Structures are given as structure tokens and as C-alpha cells.
Amino acid sequence: MSEVRLQSVRKVYPGGVEAVKGVSLEIADGQFCVLVGPSGCGKSTLLRMVAGLETISGGTCSIGDREVNEVEPADRDIAMVFQNYALYPHMSVYDNMAYGLRNRGTPKDEIDRRVREAARILEVEPFLERKPRALSGGQRQRVAMGRAIVRKPKVFLFDEPLSNLDAKLRIQMRVEIKKLQRALATTSIYVTHDQLEAMTLADQLVVMNKGQVEQAGAPITLYERPMTIFVAGFIGAPPMNLLDMPATGVPGLSLATPVAGPVTLGVRPEHLELSAEAGALAIDLTVTAVEAVGAESYIYGALGGQGPEIIVRIPGRDLPAIGTSLRAVARSENLHFFSRETGIRLN
Amino acid sequence: MEKRVVFNGRLLPYLLLAPQLLITLVFFYWPAGQAVIQSFLVQDAFGLSTEFVWFENYQVLFSKPDYYKSMLTTAIFSSLVAFFSLSIALLLAVQADRHIKFAAGYKTLLIWPYAVAPAVAGVLWLFMFQPSLGIISQAVRVAGFEWNPLLRQDHAMTLVVMSATWKQISYNFLFFLAGLQAIPKSVIEAAAIDGARPARRFWTIIFPLLSPTTFFLLVVNIVYVFFDTFGIIDAATQGGPAKGTETMVYKVYSDGRSGGDLGGSAAQSVVLMVIVIVLTAIQFRYVERKVQY
Ligand SMILES: Nc1ncnc2c1ncn2[C@@H]1O[C@H](COP(=O)(O)OP(=O)(O)OP(=O)(O)O)[C@@H](O)[C@H]1O
Ligand SMILES: [Mg+2]
Numbered sequence: 001m002s003e004v005r006l007q008s009v010r011k012v013y014p015g016g017v018e019a020v021k022g023v024s025l026e027i028a029d030g031q032f033c034v035l036v037g038p039s040g041c042g043k044s045t046l047l048r049m050v051a052g053l054e055t056i057s058g059g060t061c062s063i064g065d066r067e068v069n070e071v072e073p074a075d076r077d078i079a080m081v082f083q084n085y086a087l088y089p090h091m092s093v094y095d096n097m098a099y100g101l102r103n104r105g106t107p108k109d110e111i112d113r114r115v116r117e118a119a120r121i122l123e124v125e126p127f128l129e130r131k132p133r134a135l136s137g138g139q140r141q142r143v144a145m146g147r148a149i150v151r152k153p154k155v156f157l158f159d160e161p162l163s164n165l166d167a168k169l170r171i172q173m174r175v176e177i178k179k180l181q182r183a184l185a186t187t188s189i190y191v192t193h194d195q196l197e198a199m200t201l202a203d204q205l206v207v208m209n210k211g212q213v214e215q216a217g218a219p220i221t222l223y224e225r226p227m228t229i230f231v232a233g234f235i236g237a238p239p240m241n242l243l244d245m246p247a248t249g250v251p252g253l254s255l256a257t258p259v260a261g262p263v264t265l266g267v268r269p270e271h272l273e274l275s276a277e278a279g280a281l282a283i284d285l286t287v288t289a290v291e292a293v294g295a296e297s298y299i300y301g302a303l304g305g306q307g308p309e310i311i312v313r314i315p316g317r318d319l320p321a322i323g324t325s326l327r328a329v330a331r332s333e334n335l336h337f338f339s340r341e342t343g344i345r346l347n
Numbered sequence: 348m349e350k351r352v353v354f355n356g357r358l359l360p361y362l363l364l365a366p367q368l369l370i371t372l373v374f375f376y377w378p379a380g381q382a383v384i385q386s387f388l389v390q391d392a393f394g395l396s397t398e399f400v401w402f403e404n405y406q407v408l409f410s411k412p413d414y415y416k417s418m419l420t421t422a423i424f425s426s427l428v429a430f431f432s433l434s435i436a437l438l439l440a441v442q443a444d445r446h447i448k449f450a451a452g453y454k455t456l457l458i459w460p461y462a463v464a465p466a467v468a469g470v471l472w473l474f475m476f477q478p479s480l481g482i483i484s485q486a487v488r489v490a491g492f493e494w495n496p497l498l499r500q501d502h503a504m505t506l507v508v509m510s511a512t513w514k515q516i517s518y519n520f521l522f523f524l525a526g527l528q529a530i531p532k533s534v535i536e537a538a539a540i541d542g543a544r545p546a547r548r549f550w551t552i553i554f555p556l557l558s559p560t561t562f563f564l565l566v567v568n569i570v571y572v573f574f575d576t577f578g579i580i581d582a583a584t585q586g587g588p589a590k591g592t593e594t595m596v597y598k599v600y601s602d603g604r605s606g607g608d609l610g611g612s613a614a615q616s617v618v619l620m621v622i623v624i625v626l627t628a629i630q631f632r633y634v635e636r637k638v639q640y
Binding site: 104151 | 537544555556
């Protein structure tokens with residue numbers, strides 16, 4: 001069994017920066033856990049503590065049944081894929097993959113068998129004798145993956161492994177990583193700030209902010225029931241419309257069942273539809289901009305004529321003219337209410 | 348907006364280059380040319396007549412066993428200095444790279460010896476190791492060891508090797524430190540995760556990745572030992588005892604200046620010049636290509 005368990009893990013860098021402020025997480029055996037969050041929120045720091053590349057300032061980290069706080073990276077039985085790949089520039093692709101096995105005294109024929117198998121899976125067989133500098137970014141990425149899988153570690157750690165690739169290759173590699181992880185059933189922690197990657201790869205999605213976990217769970221749960229304003233605004237593209245509502249109400253916005261007190265109302269662009277009928281939420285807006293992205297289009301409008309900007313997603317390319325007044329409605333199950341003081345979900 | 352200052356006129360670049368060119372011509376090319384001409388001439392004992400003798404000076408030079416002996420001395424001297432100054436500098440650089448917080452002070456201290464003139468370095472070490480008065484000689488004598496570089500060739504060699512090494516460590520250290528810092532941290536971390544202990548990491552990752560720096564320094568150090576150590580040897584041992592520390596460059600001086608054999612000394616200079624040209628050519632070939640791994 002190789003589950004990863006973090007209990008109130010903290011990291012204070014020398015100099016006093018508290019990068020991780022008490023994170024507790026359970027990553028089940030074979031689970032694919034994705035950490036997302038804005039830049040500087042402590043994702044890499046957390047991952048590097050699991051790897052043993054950073055000391056843990058507080059709390060415990062265990063892999064399997066063993067607490068690893070004081071265990072050297074070499075002895076944690078993990079493999080890591082770095083953003084810049086970190087291949088050994090003076091070694092051939094073959095030696096790059098064999099290095100970890102050689103360090104552990106694996107027999108030669110076993111090394112050869114495993115390296116060739118990994119090379120076959122990752123389709124880097126033609127390059128085995130080449131040096132990393134003679135490879136393209138995508139090929140280097142595959143070698144880095146190969147170096148991780150030959151060792152058959154308990155845990156894979158990925159720190160933004162795809163962010164140096166172009167958009168097309170990124171999607172292709174994303175699918176491959178997912179397939180590979182499914183096939184190997186190895187517990188994985190994956191750091192990214194690309195939320196599409198996060199949504200598609202994760203079994204467990206962890207949204208971090210300022211060194212803390214905002215919410216952890218299945219991606220679809222985070223999408224449907226964000227527990228904080230931060231998660232609501234972070235997950236989903238284009239982002240959820242978030243409207244501050246004072247107790248007196250907002251001109252141009254009407255709720256079927258009024259809410260008491262100042263709250264923040266959230267509704268996703270895809271849950272708004274143009275309709276003249278009344279809904280649980282109805283908003284009147286004046287179109288300020290339109291965007292057609294193919295199968296769907298986005299309408300940007302000012303609430304009540306001059307209020308905050310609202311985004312509405314509509315199917316097709318049948319776009320209203322700029323300056324038109326429209327009404328958009330949403331159903332009650334698609335409305336999210338958050339406390340304005342604490343940012344915590346109310347409904 | 349154009350931020351660069353553009354000077355017109357053809358003359359200015361030449362004027363700006365002139366001082367450097369002049370210095371190079373007067374102090375390098377002209378003496379070198381003189382040495383080449385001189386090496387084909389023989390002067391009689393009183394300096395009254397000179398005769399053009401083609402390669403006779405070279406023939407005489409290469410027929411004398413003491414020239415081969417000075418070659419051997421130079422080889423021993425330069426390999427010892429290169430080996431010790433490179434390995435000690437690398438050791439220090441690895442330490443500094445680890446505790447980079449104190450590196451500023453550490454680096455400043457380590458660079459000082461480089462600012463000391465070779466002759467001063469020689470005198471400094473001579474004082475410390477002077478058989479009767481030097482503090483280190485006294486210390487080793489107390490430990491029961493009879494230290495005398497004025498009588499024993501191996502002791503004299505040790506003395507000049509130590510002072511030459513000490514002076515060169517600073518330079519090597521700075522290059523090694525820069526080389527170490529150029530190695531991506533993640534590569535070393537990847538090796539740590541791949542199960543390599545620090546010692547193994549050093550020999551399988553860091554040392555090979557430093558090889559361009561090491562090679563560059565090796566050539567620079569050899570050139571240094573060949574030429575710049577003249578001051579050290581002159582101050583510390585004057586090539587003695589019994590020519591035990593007479594390197595090729597020192598022999599040029601002692602044959603020409605004290606021995607009065609200008610032609611032979613010039614021929615030796617030309618041989619040294621050729622050696623430097625070859626070393627520099629090798630270095631350019633490899634460093635320019637920049638592919639050591
Ligand atoms: N070695 C260090 N010393 C001091 N502070 C550090 C160090 N490394 C990171 N930090 C700080 O810790 C915080 C978290 O950094 P971290 O690299 O974990 O962020 P991240 O979530 O991975 O960001 P990104 O998405 O940009 O990679 C940042 O405020 C950063 O400045
Ligand atoms: Mg990061």
C-alpha cells in the first residue's frame with residue numbers, strides 16, 4: 001500500500017516566509033491527486049516536502065505506513081518529474097533512465113529489460129543512444145517520464161511537467177499521462193496551474209490558496225459545490241459571475257426568494273440563459289461585448305445598464321448587437337451564495 | 348528611442364584601440380620578434396661580434412642533458428601545482444556552493460592570494476619555511492622532521508609547489524564556484540531522488556558537468572606554472588639547490604642573464620613560446636566547441 005498522508009504540514013522558509021500553513025490531505029493508494037492554485041500559493045513547496053527536497057517545519061508526512069519526515073529522498077521510493085525535465089545532460093537517454101536503477105544495484109539485465117520496456121511504452125526507443133540536447137521538448141518530457149516509471153516507485157510526483165510544451169502537445173501528453181497512471185495504478189501528486197489539466201486528470205482535486213487548502217474533492221464536486229468564493233472563482237472558464245449583494249438589493253437583479261443580509265451571489269456563465277420568463281434569478285443587462293468561439297459564444301453585459309460585468313454563455317453564433325438590453329435567468333440549483341465576510345458557502 | 352551614442356568618423360575606433368595595441372606591440376610582439384632573431388645568432392664572449400648561425404643554438408640546446416632535466420622539473424612542478432590547486436579549489440568551491448549564505452565573505456578571503464605578486468608569495472613562503480627562523484620549519488622541527496629547502500631538492504620543490512599552488516587556488520576557486528552554480532539545481536535533486544548519495548552524485552553528475560571548467564582551468568594553470576611562477580622560484584629558491592627547481596622559464600633567465608648565453612636563452616624562449624601557442628590552440632579548439640559531454 002502506498003497512500004500518502006499529510007497531517008498539518010507546515011513549511012517556514014529560512015527568512016520567515018510561511019509557504020505552507022498546515023495542510024492535511026489523504027491521497028489513497030493509486031489515486032491521482034492534483035494540486036492547483038495561483039502562483040506562489042505553496043504547491044511546489046508542498047510537493048517538494050513529500051519528495052524530501054525540503055525539510056518539513058511542522059506536522060507529518062507519511063508514505064504507506066511509514067512516516068518520512070526524516071527520510072532522505074533516495075529512501076522514500078518516489079519519482080519526480082520536473083518542469084524543466086532535469087535530465088542529466090551528459091548521459092544518453094538510456095543512461096538517464098538507467099541511472100536510478102544502477103544506484104540501487106539492480107542487475108544489469110533487469111535494468112536493460114526495464115529501460116527498454118519504458119522506452120517502448122513512451123515511444124522513445126529510437127533515441128536511446130542520444131543525448132538530451134538532441135531531443136525536442138516533447139521527447140525530453142517523455143524521457144523524464146521514462147526515468148520516473150522504470151523505477152516502479154510507490155509515488156509519482158509531477159511539478160508542472162507540461163508547462164514547457166506547446167498547447168497541442170500538452171493536450172496529447174495530458175491524455176498519455178492519465179492513461180499511464182491508470183495502467184500503472186501508482187499514487188500520484190501533480191502540480192499545475194492549468195485548470196483544464198487539473199479538472200481532467202484529477203481523482204482528487206486540491207485547490208490551494210496562500211499556503212492552505214481551500215477545498216479538496218472530486219473535480220466535479222468542486223465545480224458544482226465550491227465551498228468558498230475563492231474556489232468558485234478559480235474553477236471554471238470563463239469564471240463564475242460573482243456579485244456582491246448588499247441587503248438593499250441590486251438594481252437589475254431579482255431573486256424569486258430574496259436572501260437576507262449582505263451576501264455574494266455566484267452563477268456560472270453556462271448556467272445563465274437568455275429568456276423572457278422569470279427564473280429563480282433574473283438579471284437585466286446591456287450587451288457591451290460579444291465573443292464567438294465556435295460552438296458557443298460569450299456575451300459580456302453590464303448589470304442593469306451600468307453595474308458590474310456579467311458573462312453569459314450561449315450555444316451557437318446567433319449574437320445580439322452591442323447595446324441591446326437582454327434578460328438572463330438561472331435556476332435555483334445553479335445559484336451559489338457565499339458570506340461576504342468569510343467567503344464561505346451559505347447554501 | 349535611440350539610446351546608443353553613435354560616433355562618426357573612422358579615426359576614433361583606431362584611437363581608442365591604439366594604447367592597447369601599442370602596449371601589445373612594444374611589450375609582446377617586439378620582444379618575441381627579438382627573441383626569434385636572437386635565437387639564430389651567436390655572440391662572442393666579449394660581445395664584440397655576432398654571427399648568424401641558423402639552428403645551431405637549437406642543436407646545442409637539445410643536445411644538453413640539463414635542458415631535458417629542466418623539462419622534467421617543469422613537468423613535475425606543473426603537474427603537482429595543477430593537481431593540487433585544482434583539487435583544493437574544487438573542494439573549497441563545493442563547500443562554498445553548499446553554504447552559499449557565507450559565500451561572500453568566504454569568497455573574498457579566498458580571492459586575496461590572487462592579488463599577491465608572485466615574488467611576494469615566494470618571499471612569504473620562504474619566510475615561513477626558512478630552515479632556521481621560519482615558523483613552519485620550527486614547528487616541523489619540533490615534530491621531529493628536519494626541514495631544509497636550502498639543501499634538499501625535494502624540500503625546495505615542495506616549497507615552490509606550495510607557494511605556487513596557494514596563489515592559484517583563488518582563481519580556480521572562482522571558476523569552479525561559477526561552474527557549480529551553473530549546474531541546474533533540479534538536476535542534482537533528480538539525482539538525489541534517483542538514489543545517488545552525495546559522493547556518488549559528485550562523481551557521476553557534478554564532476555562530469557564541470558569538465559569544461561576543469562579543462563579550461565587545467566590549461567590556464569599549466570600556462571601559469573610555465574611562466575608566472577618565475578617570481579616565486581626566483582624569490583624562494585633561485586632554481587636551486589643544485590638546479591633542483593630550475594624550470595624552463597627560470598633556465599631562460601639564468602642562462603641568459605647569469606650565464607651570458609643570449610643565443611641559447613633566446614632559443615629556449617622560442618621553445619616556450621611554441622608550447623604556449625600549442626596549449627592555447629588546444630584550449631580554443633575545445634572551449635570554442637563547448638561540447639565536453
Ligand atoms: N527557497 C525559498 N526560500 C524562501 N521562500 C521561498 C523559497 N521557495 C519558495 N518560497 C516562497 O514560498 C511561497 C510558495 O512558493 P512555491 O514555489 O511553493 O509556489 P507555487 O505554488 O509552486 O507557485 P508557482 O505556481 O509559481 O510555481 C512563495 O511565496 C515563495 O516566494
Ligand atoms: Mg511551483
